[in-house]
Amino acid sequence: MPGAMTEAPTSRSGRDGRSVPTEVELPGAPTTSDAAREHFDALVASDERIEPRDWMPDEYRKTLVRQIAQHAHSEIIGMQPEGNWLTRAPSLRRKAILLAKVQDEAGHGLYLYSAAETLGVARDELEALLLSGRQKYSSIFNYPTLTWADVGAIGWLVDGAAIVNQIPLCRCSYGPYARAMVRICKEESFHQRQGFELLYTLAHGTDAQRAMAQDAVDRWWWPSLMMFGPPDAESSHSAQSMAWGIKRFSNDELRQRFVDQAAPQAAVLGLRLPDPELRFDEESGHWRYGEIDWSEFRAVLAGNGPCNRRRLERRRAALAEGAWVREAATAYARKHPLVSGAGLGTARQPGADATPVVAAGTAPLGSPEAEATPAGLATPGATATAGATATAAA
Amino acid sequence: MTADAASGHPGMDGARAPATAAPGSEAPLGAPVTSPGLGDEPAGALRDAARAYVLGLGDDALILSHRLTEWVTRAPALEEELALANVALDLLGQARGLLERAGQLGGPASTADDLAYLRDARGFRNCLLVELENGDFARTMARQLLFSAWQLPLYERLRHSNDSALAGVAAAGAREAAYHLDHAALWVRRLGDGTDESHRRMQEGLDAVWPYAAELFLPEPFEGGLVLGALVQRELAVDPAALEPVWSATVHQVVTEATLEVPTGDWRPAGGRQGLHTEAFGFLLAELQSLRRTEPEASW
Ligand SMILES: [Fe+2]
Ligand SMILES: [Fe+2]
Numbered sequence: 294m295p296g297a298m299t300e301a302p303t304s305r306s307g308r309d310g311r312s313v314p315t316e317v318e319l320p321g322a323p324t325t326s327d328a329a330r331e332h333f334d335a336l337v338a339s340d341e342r343i344e345p346r347d348w349m350p351d352e353y354r355k356t357l358v359r360q361i362a363q364h365a366h367s368e369i370i371g372m373q374p375e376g377n378w379l380t381r382a383p384s385l386r387r388k389a390i391l392l393a394k395v396q397d398e399a400g401h402g403l404y405l406y407s408a409a410e411t412l413g414v415a416r417d418e419l420e421a422l423l424l425s426g427r428q429k430y431s432s433i434f435n436y437p438t439l440t441w442a443d444v445g446a447i448g449w450l451v452d453g454a455a456i457v458n459q460i461p462l463c464r465c466s467y468g469p470y471a472r473a474m475v476r477i478c479k480e481e482s483f484h485q486r487q488g489f490e491l492l493y494t495l496a497h498g499t500d501a502q503r504a505m506a507q508d509a510v511d512r513w514w515w516p517s518l519m520m521f522g523p524p525d526a527e528s529s530h531s532a533q534s535m536a537w538g539i540k541r542f543s544n545d546e547l548r549q550r551f552v553d554q555a556a557p558q559a560a561v562l563g564l565r566l567p568d569p570e571l572r573f574d575e576e577s578g579h580w581r582y583g584e585i586d587w588s589e590f591r592a593v594l595a596g597n598g599p600c601n602r603r604r605l606e607r608r609r610a611a612l613a614e615g616a617w618v619r620e621a622a623t624a625y626a627r628k629h630p631l632v633s634g635a636g637l638g639t640a641r642q643p644g645a646d647a648t649p650v651v652a653a654g655t656a657p658l659g660s661p662e663a664e665a666t667p668a669g670l671a672t673p674g675a676t677a678t679a680g681a682t683a684t685a686a687a
Numbered sequence: 688m689t690a691d692a693a694s695g696h697p698g699m700d701g702a703r704a705p706a707t708a709a710p711g712s713e714a715p716l717g718a719p720v721t722s723p724g725l726g727d728e729p730a731g732a733l734r735d736a737a738r739a740y741v742l743g744l745g746d747d748a749l750i751l752s753h754r755l756t757e758w759v760t761r762a763p764a765l766e767e768e769l770a771l772a773n774v775a776l777d778l779l780g781q782a783r784g785l786l787e788r789a790g791q792l793g794g795p796a797s798t799a800d801d802l803a804y805l806r807d808a809r810g811f812r813n814c815l816l817v818e819l820e821n822g823d824f825a826r827t828m829a830r831q832l833l834f835s836a837w838q839l840p841l842y843e844r845l846r847h848s849n850d851s852a853l854a855g856v857a858a859a860g861a862r863e864a865a866y867h868l869d870h871a872a873l874w875v876r877r878l879g880d881g882t883d884e885s886h887r888r889m890q891e892g893l894d895a896v897w898p899y900a901a902e903l904f905l906p907e908p909f910e911g912g913l914v915l916g917a918l919v920q921r922e923l924a925v926d927p928a929a930l931e932p933v934w935s936a937t938v939h940q941v942v943t944e945a946t947l948e949v950p951t952g953d954w955r956p957a958g959g960r961q962g963l964h965t966e967a968f969g970f971l972l973a974e975l976q977s978l979r980r981t982e983p984e985a986s987w
Contacts, residue, residue: 369765376760380753383979383987384800385783388756389776395759396772403765416765441978499985607760615763617888618824621881628880 337538342468345411353537357467358412359428360539362419365405366430368398370604374438375447383441390487391444397480404477408469424609432590433520435598442495442502442509448488449562450510450517450555456481457551458521466538489558496563510559511567517555518582519590521548549579556580733921734793736914739812740907740924741792741853742802743960744841745785746813748860749803750968751834752778753975754821763824770870774831777863784856791852804979808964808972815959816899818968825878825885826892831871833900836937839864840930848922872941879945886946893942894950900938901955904931908961 329348336343343349372395379395382388406416422428433451438444459481462474495506522528522544534540542550556573559566570583592598626632755775762768786799816834821827842864845857878889904927907915918924942949958964979987 372760372768379756379759380974381978383804385749385779385786385803386800387987389779389783392756392759392772392776392779396769396776399765399768399772403769406765494986498987499982501982502985611761611763614761615767615824617882617884618763618767618878621878621885624881624885625877 337466337536340464340466340538342471343466344468352533353539354412356534356537356539357470358409358414360534361405361409361412361470362414362422362428363430365402365409365419366423366428367434368402368405370430370608371434371451372398372402373604373607374434374436374600375444377438378441378444381441382444387491394448394484394487397484401477401480404473408473411469420612424605424612426596426605429594430604431520432593432598433516434604435593435600436512436516437599439512440505440509442492442505443513445488445491445495445506446509446513448484448486449492449558450488450513451520452481452484452488453555454517454520454551456485457547457554461541461547464538464541489562492564493562506562507564510562510564514567515585515589516593518548518552518585519593521545521551523587523590552580552582731793732914733917736907736909736918737850737923738789738792738794739909740915740918741785742789743812743814743907745782745789745799745802746811747817747834747838748778748785749782750811750813750971751817751830752776752782753971754817754819754830755827757821758827767824774867774870777860777867781856781860781863784852788850788852788856800979804976805983808969809962811962811964811968811972812960813964814899814902815956815965816896816902818959818965818971819896819899820967822892822895823888824874825888826895828871828874828878829889829892830896831867832875832941833896833938835864835868835871836941837900837903837930837934839868839937840933841925844925850923853923868937875941875947876945879942879947889945890947893947897950898952898954898956900934902957902959903934904928905957905960 326348330350333343333347333349333353336347343353375391375398376395379388379391382391406419409419410416419428423430433454438447456478459474459478463471463478465471465474492506492510495502497503525531525543525545528544531540531543535543552571556566556571568583570581572581573579574581593601596602752775755771755778758771759768759775762771782803783799786802790797790799790802816830819826819830839861842857842861846854846861848854848857875889875893878885880886881889906927907924909915915924915926919926939949
């Protein structure tokens with residue numbers, strides 16, 4: 294998409310050689326010296342990155358865990374609506390693109406769980422919180438994919454909205470999260486381009502294909518706008534997150550940015566956005582849009598969207614049905630401690646570039662060097678395949 | 688190719704004197720124009736056999752890839768979501784290359800998509816092993832082990848084929864198959880030598896898929912051995928029986944290391960290469976083709 298990556302992530306400031314207060318070496322250590330707090334405040338004020346070994350306020354850590362976990366859960370639950378069409382993709386090329394995309398999302402999830410682990414929470418703890426409903430995932434994935442065109446609409450609108458949300462996170466004050474977002478944003482922009490191209494093909498195809506594309510956009514437009522969260526006046530966590538450098542723009546600012554991008558793109562597609570009030574405002578240079586139905590947003594958030602139960606049920610079933618497999622991997626690793634790759638997390642990714650997958654929890658996300666060595670990240674195969682199919686799609 | 692096949696000039700075994708000059712129609716097979724003719728084979732028979740052979744390999748990759756995509760969002764761990772999708776993607780890539788090549792070899796001209804989406808079940812030539820339902824993770828890994836242990840040595844030989852399209856797919860495919868084999872073998876060992884439950888499931892999975900491997904080594908169901916011999920000589924095919932010793936060695940080693948029993952019994956179902964599939968196959972194909980067939984001529 295044009296302009297999807299306009300904000301380049303800022304480069305990390307060099308922090309080598311600065312002294313770390315010795316009494317707060319452990320993440321999560323409750324003791325606080327004034328020096329440690331001052332150090333944290335100074336880093337945030339000068340827009341530098343906080344690293345896992347740095348002292349941080351408890352609320353900062355909690356906010357990050359909640360946000361990163363919700364993001365990770367969204368990646369994983371988000372595999373379901375599109376995965377729904379994998380076995381029916383209408384050409385081998387589309388099937389390869391979709392499979393690579395869904396695989397990318399699994400990689401994003403894995404990668405984000407690793408980022409959360411640098412804050413001292415394990416993946417299975419977070420998964421338990423998801424299944425018990427105490428942590429959320431993006432409500433957008435509680436809508437069903439009813440036709441093939443929905444796959445295109447998700448790529449164009451949902452990945453598109455995700456990019457607008459996530460580009461500023463590449464400058465998030467927490468280093469591991471910021472670095473994860475740099476990589477994820479690159480892949481999301483492939484996804485958006487592929488979705489747009491899919492919709493474009495349908496919109497310029499037969500009458501039935503065109504109708505399918507329009508119907509998908511009709512159903513996905515409003516939920517996509519809701520992805521940016523409640524209006525600024527009602528957003529509960531925004532102010533503090535802004536102060537901490539976790540959030541950079543308000544919900545409404547990001548939503549406006551998205552509408553400004555999507556409206557002209559819809560014209561290129563030759564599809565109508567289902568908002569009679571949508572119009573370009575010459576004076577402000579922005580697209581004005583109609584009232585969002587926040588009662589729908591709240592209902593879906595409360596668990597009453599079309600697919601909430603189904604999505605969690607699938608995730609719960611996958612984890613439950615795979616328990617014996619994970620137990621076997623653990624038992625095998627205990628029996629064969631010297632066999633490389635005996636443990637689950639060290640499984641090599643077939644078809645990748647032979648880079649071993651780094652076990653969640655040992656991923657180098659916690660170190661700033663990770664930024665310079667993307668090959669050491671969790672999903673070598675995913676990048677290779679997404680890149681390859683994106684090229685093929687061009 | 689086997690060492691001797693690769694060193695000798697293809698087709699030059701001297702057993703049959705060419706009756707006529709090689710028909711020009713053989714050139715697309717990739718053989719040098721100067722290559723000897725095919726004795727008294729009808730001109731089209733070799734191409735038809737080559738098409739059928741490559742189609743079988745393409746169908747194997749397509750259908751196994753499809754089965755593996757059924758795992759997506761259901762894998763036992765996120766790492767396996769990635770790994771299974773990777774294997775499926777590799778196989779899909781192979782299928783695209785092989786089906787495209789098959790579509791160029793005789794018969795009505797067809798694209799890879801035509802062959803995948805617009806053929807009926809009876810026209811599919813994949814082996815039965817790849818279409819078997821996934822079952823649990825142990826059964827899926829058993830199926831993958833038996834398949835990849837066959838596909839790797841097959842591709843290692845075909846990569847030297849003088850059909851450049853086939854050789855290209857096989858060269859990339861051999862690298863991929865080596866990873867698939869490693870991945871499946873690792874899981875068979877983990878599950879076989881893991882917990883009591885995983886051991887039991889792994890043995891059951893292996894027992895369930897084992898009989899279907901025999902089909903991989905049967906002579907291709909062309910007319911007699913004659914055409915297959917000609918394909919083998921021209922490095923367009925590998926004699927299936929020649930792959931059995933290396934397959935057997937690989938599989939026996941993994942199964943033994945996994946503390947499992949090599950299944951016995953002499954039930955050897957076959958027929959996939961003749962389009963005689965399992966009952967489950969029709970459902971797989973119905974799903975795969977359903978959307979495309981609504982508007983087969985449209986661009987998707
Ligand atoms: Fe993602
Ligand atoms: Fe995405």
